[in-house]
Structure formats: structure tokens, C-alpha cells
Amino acid sequence: LISRNVNVQLPSHRYEVRIQPGLLESVGDFVKKLPGVSSIVIVSDSNVADLYGKPLLESLARRDLEANLLSFQAGEQHKTLSTCSEMFDRLFSLEPALDRSSLLITLGGGVPGDLGGFLAATALRGIRFLQCPTSLLAAVDASTGGKTGVDHAAGKNLIGAFHQPVGVLIDPLCLKSLPSEEFKSGLAECVKHAVIRSADLMELLESRRKQMLCLDPEAMTELIAANVQIKADVVVADEREQSLRAILNYGHTFGHAFETLMGYGQVTHGQAVAWGMLAANCVAVSRGLLDEAAADRVARLLGALGLSTRPGKFEIDDIWARMLHDKKTRSGRVMLILPSAIGSAEIFNDLSREEVARAMEKLWGE
Amino acid sequence: LISRNVNVQLPSHRYEVRIQPGLLESVGDFVKKLPGVSSIVIVSDSNVADLYGKPLLESLARRDLEANLLSFQAGEQHKTLSTCSEMFDRLFSLEPALDRSSLLITLGGGVPGDLGGFLAATALRGIRFLQCPTSLLAAVDASTGGKTGVDHAAGKNLIGAFHQPVGVLIDPLCLKSLPSEEFKSGLAECVKHAVIRSADLMELLESRRKQMLCLDPEAMTELIAANVQIKADVVVADEREQSLRAILNYGHTFGHAFETLMGYGQVTHGQAVAWGMLAANCVAVSRGLLDEAAADRVARLLGALGLSTRPGKFEIDDIWARMLHDKKTRSGRVMLILPSAIGSAEIFNDLSREEVARAMEKLWGE
Numbered sequence: 130l131i132s133r134n135v136n137v138q139l140p141s142h143r144y145e146v147r148i149q150p151g152l153l154e155s156v157g158d159f160v161k162k163l164p165g166v167s168s169i170v171i172v173s174d175s176n177v178a179d180l181y182g183k184p185l186l187e188s189l190a191r192r193d194l195e196a197n198l199l200s201f202q203a204g205e206q207h208k209t210l211s212t213c214s215e216m217f218d219r220l221f222s223l224e225p226a227l228d229r230s231s232l233l234i235t236l237g238g239g240v241p242g243d244l245g246g247f248l249a250a251t252a253l254r255g256i257r258f259l260q261c262p263t264s265l266l267a268a269v270d271a272s273t274g275g276k277t278g279v280d281h282a283a284g285k286n287l288i289g290a291f292h293q294p295v296g297v298l299i300d301p302l303c304l305k306s307l308p309s310e311e312f313k314s315g316l317a318e319c320v321k322h323a324v325i326r327s328a329d330l331m332e333l334l335e336s337r338r339k340q341m342l343c344l345d346p347e348a349m350t351e352l353i354a355a356n357v358q359i360k361a362d363v364v365v366a367d368e369r370e371q372s373l374r375a376i377l378n379y380g381h382t383f384g385h386a387f388e389t390l391m392g393y394g395q396v397t398h399g400q401a402v403a404w405g406m407l408a409a410n411c412v413a414v415s416r417g418l419l420d421e422a423a424a425d426r427v428a429r430l431l432g433a434l435g436l437s438t439r440p441g442k443f444e445i446d447d448i449w450a451r452m453l454h455d456k457k458t459r460s461g462r463v464m465l466i467l468p469s470a471i472g473s474a475e476i477f478n479d480l481s482r483e484e485v486a487r488a489m490e491k492l493w494g495e
Numbered sequence: 496l497i498s499r500n501v502n503v504q505l506p507s508h509r510y511e512v513r514i515q516p517g518l519l520e521s522v523g524d525f526v527k528k529l530p531g532v533s534s535i536v537i538v539s540d541s542n543v544a545d546l547y548g549k550p551l552l553e554s555l556a557r558r559d560l561e562a563n564l565l566s567f568q569a570g571e572q573h574k575t576l577s578t579c580s581e582m583f584d585r586l587f588s589l590e591p592a593l594d595r596s597s598l599l600i601t602l603g604g605g606v607p608g609d610l611g612g613f614l615a616a617t618a619l620r621g622i623r624f625l626q627c628p629t630s631l632l633a634a635v636d637a638s639t640g641g642k643t644g645v646d647h648a649a650g651k652n653l654i655g656a657f658h659q660p661v662g663v664l665i666d667p668l669c670l671k672s673l674p675s676e677e678f679k680s681g682l683a684e685c686v687k688h689a690v691i692r693s694a695d696l697m698e699l700l701e702s703r704r705k706q707m708l709c710l711d712p713e714a715m716t717e718l719i720a721a722n723v724q725i726k727a728d729v730v731v732a733d734e735r736e737q738s739l740r741a742i743l744n745y746g747h748t749f750g751h752a753f754e755t756l757m758g759y760g761q762v763t764h765g766q767a768v769a770w771g772m773l774a775a776n777c778v779a780v781s782r783g784l785l786d787e788a789a790a791d792r793v794a795r796l797l798g799a800l801g802l803s804t805r806p807g808k809f810e811i812d813d814i815w816a817r818m819l820h821d822k823k824t825r826s827g828r829v830m831l832i833l834p835s836a837i838g839s840a841e842i843f844n845d846l847s848r849e850e851v852a853r854a855m856e857k858l859w860g861e
Contacts, residue, residue, distance in 0.1 A: 221649035283587035
């Protein structure tokens with residue numbers, strides 16, 4: 130069967146992202162090779178634990194590895210410090226006791242990945258963790274790069290830490306249980322990667338759209354590997370988001386605002402980012418940075434992938450206020466990533482309220 | 496006036512620890528030199544905020560720097576994730592809004608330092624922080640090294656992160672407001688540094704004991720600088736506590752167990768560590784590693800500094816159970832630091848329940 134590896138070589142840490150249909154059954158093989166693992170705990174959410182908790186435990190058991198499985202209630206609204214607090218209570222009462230040689234495996238989409246990664250980053254000031262993403266969004270985006278964290282009422286991912294995993298194991302067969310909305314959410318992030326870094330990926334998305342939409346394992350393996358490679362290249366160049374890594378926030382300045390205004394869980398992250406990319410493209414076109422044809426091509430692809438291209442209705446003042454509160458906003462200057470062509474993007478710090486208003490009016494068809 | 500600087504040169508980060516009587520008045524000068532600070536927030540506890548909040552705010556105001564002062568209820572029992580949660584609510588509703596260029600200043604003893612440092616480590620995945628320790632323990636120990644975190648019911652500092660400050664500013668004049676028990680607690684950590692790394696510091700403690708006990712600013716500046724230098728040397732050699740740094744845990748294997756068993760706040764950290772050092776010395780003497788005269792010398796100094804040399808009474812089983820739960824315990828092997836002479840210590844992973852029992856019986860005089 131097809132299999133792809135992407136190496137993530139950071140200054141102080143190297144790890145591998147492996148993508149392979151059926152890989153969930155081989156997690157035990159990977160863990161067995163890690164040196165000196167004293168105990169294993171799996172962190173998942175209630176949905177994913179039901180679906181894949183048993184196969185993962187069995188994969189470990191085949192290599193004589195025992196593990197505790199801890200799950201919390203599924204949903205972005207539970208990605209909070211309060212859930213962390215409950216999880217710490219359970220982590221610190223495990224038998225055998227958690228110690229610095231313990232391994233934490235995150236199993237699930239972005240929420241168990243981000244929250245579980247944050248638990249690993251902060252339990253005993255940091256223990257090793259292995260990511261097993263089961264959603265497309267987590268596979269192509271969140272699982273690579275070491276960003277962990279939880280949401281706060283004031284905004285997404287406001288509490289967190291950088292903590293790199295020991296590995297990322299992605300089984301595209303897990304995607305078959307993913308709700309359609311979540312799948313499309315992941316596709317939106319793939320479009321994001323294409324627009325900011327790779328005209329090739331744009332063509333892949335356009336040409337193999339049908340195989341992808343019916344979850345062909347080979348097409349999905351190729352798609353995920355291409356996206357992980359882009360993410361890894363950017364992260365390796367700029368682990369702590371000092372500069373280049375910021376281009377990954379294309380679509381996120383508007384997208385985060387939409388997500389917060391609609392309330393967590395009311396819109397998928399990818400759908401919000403899709404609207405955000407369209408809004409950013411409007412700004413880019415009106416600044417003369419991007420030609421209209423390229424902007425239309427992005428909109429057409431998003432539509433063809435089943436994503437909405439017309440954002441929900443909000444007050445401009447509310448959108449602007451959320452942007453001013455974004456953690457990437459510095460000294461009141463709102464960061465925005467704008468594409469200059471398919472495959473190329475730049476970072477700006479001068480988005481104005483007026484441009485927000487004009488972009489939204491255009492998208493709303495006013 | 497006397498002033499001392501200690502450079503902490505880590506692989507990826509350099510900062511300075513400055514010790515100078517009256518330094519609190521010059522914090523504004525230090526902050527003014529930091530590049531691109533968008534906003535300043537001070538994190539302190541209710542006691543220290545009352546004493547030194549105003550002088551610190553004034554020091555900043557003299558350089559036209561504004562700051563918000565947030566304080567939480569004083570006491571180790573409040574060094575929890577729950578306090579962090581409340582503090583995040585306040586941090587994320589500040590005006591101007593916290594952003595990645597904000598500076599967090601911790602003002603106080605170990606609790607505001609550790610908790611405030613953890614807030615800085617995890618707010619927006621990490622912002623800069625400056626330590627202004629006002630207790631001797633925080634000055635000589637916690638403020639250098641980048642360990643941040645909070646306690647959990649299952650043990651001390653179980654939740655945390657490594658996050659290095661941009662600087663540490665220590666004003667020995669702040670020590671005059673320190674309760675006597677807290678001052679002695681700090682002296683116990685100084686004795687710890689002497690025993691594990693410096694016969695010179697041991698002699699300094701013995702010879703200038705009287706000036707120290709009456710808080711002579713020059714003697715205290717020398718004492719703090721000598722201790723920070725030792726701590727910095729060890730931390731630079733081993734930032735993430737993979738090996739050498741573990742010797743700083745001399746006295747802590749027993750000490751943490753005593754502290755947990757008595758309940759946080761019922762005994763000072765330093766007093767618990769003092770008992771812990773005496774217990775470790777018993778083990779070292781009975782193993783033939785340390786001669787009895789050196790052990791007696793340590794006990795005499797601790798007594799002369801006003802520390803108790805007779806631990807409280809606990810069940811051996813309870814002490815042992817706490818040790819097994821310590822975050823430094825790996826695969827059931829309890830780590831213990833044992834001195835082989837004044838100024839030299841080694842790391843062991845083979846403490847037995849039997850040795851714990853014998854050491855405690857000796858110290859209890861049974």
C-alpha cells in the first residue's frame with residue numbers, strides 16, 4: 130500500500146510525519162521503538178474514543194504495551210482550561226503514575242490534538258507526545274508544527290505552548306468516519322496551503338477533486354503528504370512564528386473573527402477560514418496585489434469542494450473589534466496575509482477598518 | 496552602592512540577573528531598554544502588591560511607562576490552575592489588550608514568580624517576562640532557571656513549563672519586609688547550594704552569618720550573587736534538567752514529601768528542604784559516601800541560621816508513597832541527591848524504603 134513520510138527537522142528536535150492507510154494498526158510498532166517509555170496515556174474526545182480507542186489500544190497491546198485511555202466531551206466548546214483542569218486530575222491519579230518518561234498519545238481531530246498537546250507540554254513541565262490525527266484538518270494542519278493550546282472566552286488558542294511531538298501518525302482510512310462538514314473544513318486548509326505556497330497543490334486539488342471527495346486512500350495520502358510538506362517547510366523555517374510562519378495565517382485574520390462572532394462550534398474552522406481567504410483576496414485585489422482571475426479561481430475551487438463562499442452577516446464594528454483582540458495584533462496593528470499570486474503570499478500589518486468594510490460588502494453582494 | 500550582575504547564557508537565550516540595594520526604583524530604566532514593548536502587566540500577590548506595587552508602578556511611571564497591576568490572594572495554596580484561570584480572565588480583558596509584544600513583570604516571592612511565569616509561558620503561547628523577586632528564596636533559587644508552574648493536589652509544581660525571563664532584578668532591601676520564617680527558608684536553599692557546589696559559599700554562610708541575619712545590604716548582595724551564580728552555572732550546563740541540574744534537588748526528595756504531607760503553607764519550602772538535606776545526609780553517611788563530620792557541620796549551620804533540625808512526625812509509608820509520586824521518580828525508581836563532601840554531590844536513583852525509614856528514625860532520635 131501507498132505510504133509517505135515527511136521529515137520535520139527543527140534546530141533542536143527532529144520527528145517524522147507518516148501517512149499511510151491502515152497506519153492506526155501499527156501505532157504499537159512506532160511506540161515500541163521509542164526509548165524508555167515508562168507508561169502510556171491516550172487523550173481523546175468522546176466521539177473519537179468510541180470509534181478508534183479500541184483499535185489503538187489493540188495496536189499497542191499487540192506489542193505488549195498497556196495504556197490508559199482518557200477522553201473528554203467532544204466539541205470545540207470543551208477545548209478550555211477547565212477541561213485541562215479535569216484532565217490533570219485524572220492524569221495525576223493514573224496507575225502507574227505519570228512520570229517524565231511517560232508518553233501521551235493524542236487521538237482525534239484538532240481539539241484532542243491541541244488540548245492533549247497542551248497537557249503534554251505542561252504536565253511535569255513537559256512530557257513526550259505522539260499525535261494520531263483522525264480529522265483532515267488535524268492531519269494537514271494542526272498536527273505538524275508544535276502549536277498546542279486551548280481557547281478562552283476572549284479568543285481561540287489564547288492559552289497554549291509550543292511543544293513538538295515525537296511523531297505524527299496519520300491514517301487516511303480514519304477520514305471515512307468524519308462528518309462531511311469537518312472534511313470540507315480540512316479541504317479549506319489545503320486550499321490555504323496551495324494559495325500561499327504551491328501552485329502544484331492548487332492543480333492537484335483541482336484535478337483530483339473527485340477522488341478526494343470520495344476519499345480514495347491513494348489520493349488522500351498524496352493530498353495529506355503534500356500539505357504536511359508545506360506546513361513542515363514553513364515551520365522548520367520559523368518554528369516560533371517570528372516571521373515566515375505567519376503566512377499560515379492566510380484567511381485567519383477574518384476567519385478567527387467570524388468564528389468567534391458565530392460562537393465556537395457554530396461554523397467549522399475551515400469554513401470560517403474559507404470566508405477569510407475570500408475576504409483577504411478582496412483586500413488583495415483592491416490593493417492591486419492580486420489579479421481578479423486568481424481570486425476567482427480560489428473562489429471557484431472552494432465552491433467546487435462544497436464550501437460556502439458567502440460569509441454570514443455581522444456588524445463591521447464587531448468584526449473589527451475581534452481583529453483588534455486577535456493575539457497576532459500588535460500595538461493595534463492588525464496583521465493580514467495577502468496572496469500576490471497562486472502559490473505566493475506576503476505579510477502585512479496595516480489592515481484598516483475601511484478595507485474590512487469594503488471586502489465584506491463585496492462578499493455579501495452589497 | 497554595591498551591585499552585582501550574573502549572566503545567564505543559555506543556548507538560545509541570554510539574560511542578566513542584577514542584584515543591587517534599591518534596584519526596585521530602577522525597574523523602569525531596565526524596561527525602557529527592552530525593544531518594542533506594547534504594554535506592561537505586573538502579576539503579584541495581595542501581600543507584595545500592597546508593599547511594593549506602588550514603588551514599582553512609580554519606577555515605571557518615571558520613564559513614562561504605564562502598567563496594569565494584577566494581584567491574587569497570597570499563599571502557596573493559591574498557586575493553582577484555578578488561580579491561573581482567574582488571572583487569564585483578567586489578562587485577556589486588559590486595556591490595552593495583551594499582545595505578543597506585551598511584557599509581564601512578576602513581583603513577589605516564589606508563588607507570584609512561578610505562577611506569573613507560567614502565565615507568561617502560556618498566554619498567547621508565550622510572552623516576555625521580567626522577574627522581580629522580593630523573597631530570599633525566590634531571589635536565590637526560583638527566579639533563575641526558567642522553571643515556571645503551579646501546584647496540583649497530587650504534588651508541587653506538577654503543572655508548568657520552562658520559560659526563560661528577559662531579566663531578573665533583585666533588590667535586597669525588599670527582604671526587610673520578609674517574615675522571619677520566609678527569610679530562613681531562603682537561607683536553607685543557600686545552604687543547599689553550598690553543599691552541592693561550593694565550599695566557599697559554605698564558609699561565607701558560616702563567617703558572615705550575623706550580618707546576614709540582620710540583613711546588611713552588602714552581605715545580602717554578596718550572598719544572593721554567590722547563589723545566583725551557582726544556580727546559573729548549573730542551569731546553563733543543563734537547562735531542561737536532563738542530568739546535572741538534578742543536583743539542585745538535593746534535600747527535595749524528602750523535602751517535597753514533607754511539604755505535601757504537612758499541607759502546603761504549613762511549613763516553609765526551605766524548612767522542608769532543610770529537613771530533607773539532613774535526611775539525605777543520613778543516607779549518604781550510612782552508605783559511606785559522606786563523613787559524619789561534614790554531615791554534622793551542615794546540621795550545625797542550619798541550626799545556627801534558625802532552622803529546625805528535627806523533622807515533623809509522619810508515617811514512613813506515607814513519606815515513601817509521596818516519593819513514588821514525585822515527578823522526578825521514573826519507573827518507580829526514586830531519585831536522590833547525595834553529597835560526597837561539602838561542595839560536591841551526586842545523583843542516585845536507588846533510594847529504598849528501608850533507607851528512608853532508617854534516616855527518619857535517626858533524625859527523630861528513635
